Amino acid sequence: MQKLPDGENTEKKSPHGFGTGAFPSCYPELQERLRELEETKASLAVANRELYESRELLNSIIESIPTPIFFKNSAGAYENCNRAFSDFLGIPKERIIGATVHDIAPPELAEIYHRADLELMAERGTQVYEAKVRYADGLLHEVIFYKSVILQNGGTLRGLVGVMLDITDRIRAEDALRESERQLRVIFETSQAGIIIVGADGTITFANRKMAEMFGCPFEELVGSRYHDRLHSAEREVGDCRMRRLIAGEIDHVATERHYLRADGSDFWGYLSGKRLENPDGSLHALVGIIADVTELKEAQRALEQEKELLAVTLRSIGDGVISVDTAGRVVLLNAVAEQLCGWKQEEAAGRPLSEVFPIINEKSRESLVNPVDEVLRTGRVVELANHTVLIGRDGTERVIADSAAPICDRSGAILGVVLVFRDMTEKKEAEEELFRARKLESLGVLAGGIAHDFNNMLTGILGNISLARMIVTSDHEAHPLLERAQKASERARDLTQQLLTFSRGGAPVKKVTSLAQLIRESASFALRGSNVRCTFSISDDLWLVDADVGQFSQVINNLVLNADQAMPDGGVVAITAENVDRTAEAGRKVRISFEDTGVGIPEKYLPRIFDPYFSTKQQGSGLGLATVYSIVRNHDGVIRVDSQPGRGTLFVVELPAVEKSTPSEKPAPAGRTPDAGRILVMDDDDFILDMVEVALKLLGYEAVTCRDGVEAVRLYRQELEKGAPFAAVIMDLTIPGGMGGKEAVAKVRELAPAAKVIVSSGYSSDPIMARYADYGFSGAVSKPYNVEQLGRALREVLGTAGE
The missing domain is CATH 3.40.50.2300 (Response regulator)
Known part of the structure; x- marks a missing residue:
């Protein structure tokens, strides 16, 4: 016969296995605790829904990012990837999932990637390295891998996430940086409740079967044990204090999370809703508690916070601008890059129409473009902007951008909004133009160098024989002036071959440390002999030294001054300035030389081509002058810029790296005694x-x-x-x-x-x-x-x- 808490004895059992007189006064409290359990279940459902929506948002962003992203498990098999990763491999996504790097990459490269993965997973940190990857086009591309391990709760290794940045073409690769993202992995099940009654002495006097399952012990073993022993060691002091206060009547209920131990030594988290069960006279009968296993709920909440933080960190860290909008086309979120490019802060842009925060125009026609959000909302597909799209920032700054927009969908496929991912392509475009110009110069240089070499061989015979003839023919001979004119013509041809060689692959400068001050004055004045154009000089007294080929750089000055002279047929002034420019530690010290005229100027349509070989707008121009200048400056590790407005003149600016030496280097003159014949x-x-x-x-x-x-x-x-x-x-x-x-x-x-x-x-x-x-x-x-x-x-x- 069982002894009940109130001291009555009975053998009559209820359908649930309890005495009929066991819990008449505590049943309402149990009902209340069960109701609280249902609320807990509802909270879990809300958390799961929020987690799903967060995952869908992040998946949409990852899928719309044009940078290849992949996820691997701890065994090295691909678990997921975005569309960009599948496209660059030229392999359908379904064939990538489950495969290893040995299945999709050449053996010699696969082994490199595999060793890097093993090293990363062993160190459990982050990894940045360069490697070669064979794209779908069959060519090997240089790629930067950004990888980081993914840890499960408890610190166990789950796998790794990788982001690939193609750096094959360096001006394509200037802007930009891609942060890795982690795949959401949260699965939670609905918890069930256990019922427990604890006496004033802390002994468990009753528990249902579910409670025994939760503690991982037989029902008979649980009843009669101490509640204190079921608490995790870190919880016992706090748990005992709460129990004493309940027993003393200082508080009548408690609702809190508790850390519990199972019989096998494992642990779980439970949500405890406890209350005093009192006798009719108000004295304590027992303590009643309902414990819901919220381990999964707690993990889900922790994972949700981690995923939210991950999303926030990802959006702040990736090199692309990200804007999300609702179905009305109003801004919901901007990441840090988007704030910088658009000129709007998150709190300022929220709720504004996208067209106000993200105004775009066609670079060539200057006409406004329709934002892609409307088309995404209409079609439900990813939309990319056309080429030559320019973003006008809040301060009026214009940037060439590449852009794509993708829908954000809920579980049922309904569109909740649109995410817009874009990047600044301005520097990349400028770099591509510079690279194209350099490659064109290089190609022409190869041809020009070969022609100049053969032509110099022929000129050697011509000039040599002319000089021999002049040594034989007396100065009063009628052939002497003819030979002199032939020699001058040959020397002019020699100068032309020298210009060809300057930007050919054989045009290496013979550098020495020198001061440009005197060279600028002498070369500019020499170039304007007999001209109605004059020079003014503003040269710093302490002009830094440079490492330069004096002959080649004299040619730069000569060509730029002649170019200014030809731009002012009615006369004028060429203002030449030379000054020191102290840049950042990274850029270094520079010497800047400026050539400014007040001539006819250069039409805007010609500016991109003025350094091209054989391009000239002058009837008598060879088209080699500015091309030679460009090649010489580039071979001196310098830069040249031009700014011109028709009718107002042209400004050329040349910058060369300065050197630390305090005095120019001089090469000693060789001895010159007359040798014996031999x-x-x-x-x-x-x-x-x-x-x-x-x-x-x-x-x-x-x-x-x-x-x-x-x-x-x-x-x-x-x-x-x-x-x-x-x-x-x-x-x-x-x-x-x-x-x-x-x-x-x-x-x-x-x-x-x-x-x-x-x-x-x-x-x-x-x-x-x-x-x-x-x-x-x-x-x-x-x-x-x-x-x-x-x-x-x-x-x-x-x-x-x-x-x-």
Whole structure:
């Protein structure tokens, strides 16, 4: 027979297994607790619904982001990805899900990705690295991976999330950065309640079967045990205090979360709704509690907060602007990037029409464009903006943007709003234009360099023979002025080939630390000789030094001043300014030179093309002047900008990196004593040049021995060396098509005679070997085309240093 709390004994049982007189006074309280349980269930349903809507919003955003995003589980299999990831692989999403990187990537790349994943999951942090990825177009692209591990509750590894940023083209890659997002993973079930009665001494006197299931022990074991022992150790002090207050009557009920232990040592969270069960006289009969297992609810609430925080962090962190609007087209949310690009803060933009916060126009027609939200709401599909779309910020700033809009749908598929994702493409567009110009220059440079090389070979023979003829013909001979004019014409042709070489791949500058102040004055004044245009100078007294090729940069000044002179046919002034510009630590110190005229100006439609080779609006222009300027400035790690308005003049600005040296470097002049006559070995594949050089050397007092390639030159040098009659000097052509050229031949000659005097000659007058000939074993250099005087000077400089 069971003893009831009020001391009465009975054996009569209710249909539920309890005595009929057991709970007549506590039944209403149990009903109340059950009602509270139903409210808890309703709260869980609301939480689940909010969680679903948050997940759908984030999924919509992820799907509309054009950056590839993927999720992997801890085994390395793909769990999910967005449309951009599927598109770049060229593999349907359903084939990606469940696959590993070894299934979709080439073996050599797959192993790299797999090792990186293992390293990341071992360290459980974040990972940023570059790798090669083969896109659907079959080409390998350089990609930055941003990856982070995903942890479950309790800190166990769930997997990883990755974001891929294509950086194959660097001006495409300038704006922008993509933050990773995590997939929502929340599944909650409805909890059930347990019923428990605790005596004044803290002993459990009654529990239903569900309560025993929740504690993970047999019903018989639960009844008679202490409630205190079922509490988690961290909860016991607080739980005991509340119980004492209930027993003492200081409070009559309690509603709180409690941390409980199961019999197997595991734990769970329960929502406890407890109340005093009193006797008719008001004395304590027992404590009645209803405990609902809210572990899943608590995890759902925690996950919901984490997902909300994740969404907020993601929206703040991604490099794209994100705007969400409701079905009325009014702004609901802006992330930090959108605030910056649009010029509106979240609190200012909320509730305003999208057209007010996000006004867009066509870049070319300047006409207003309809925001894509209406089309998304009408069709329910993702919509992308057309090319040449410009966003006008709140402050009037214009930015070229790329944009896509996607619907936000609820569980039933009803559209709740639209999310707009866009990025600033202004710098990228400018970079693409700059890259296109550079590639066009590079392509033309290859052709121009080859033409200039062959042309210089021909000019060498022409100039050499003209100079020989002038040495033979007396000054009063009727042919002398004709030869002089022919030489000047040939020298003009030589100047043209030099301009071709300047922006060809052989146009490496011969740099030295120098001050531009005097060079600017001398070159500008020389360019305006006989002109009705004059220069004014404003040059800082403490102008910083630069590392520059004096000859090439003199050409820059000459071409820009001549360009200004031609723009002012009725005369005028070219204002030249040179000043120091102290930028940030990243940009470094610069020297800025400005050339400003008051001429006719350049029409806006021509500005993008003025640096293109062979583009000219002048009838007599070659189209090489500004192209040469651009190439020289670029080869000096500098930049050039232009600003012009028709009828008001043009401003060119050149900026070069400054150097830290305090004084210009000077190259010591070589000794110049007259050498004794001797034999000179000449190696060149052009018979015309060999014939001319042989005659020229004879007139200069030397004996010439000629050959056509490096192999023969080395053989002849060894042969004469073994005879004890070495050559006084060797002149080698740098490039021999199909044979050994000067670069390889000089090394072999140096092996035979380390002190050999070898002069390098090339039609690529700005080849790096010509610029730094000593680094390659040569004693001197003579650029084609050259005449007899230049050839003699080169020999004197080399042979005049003998014995030093």
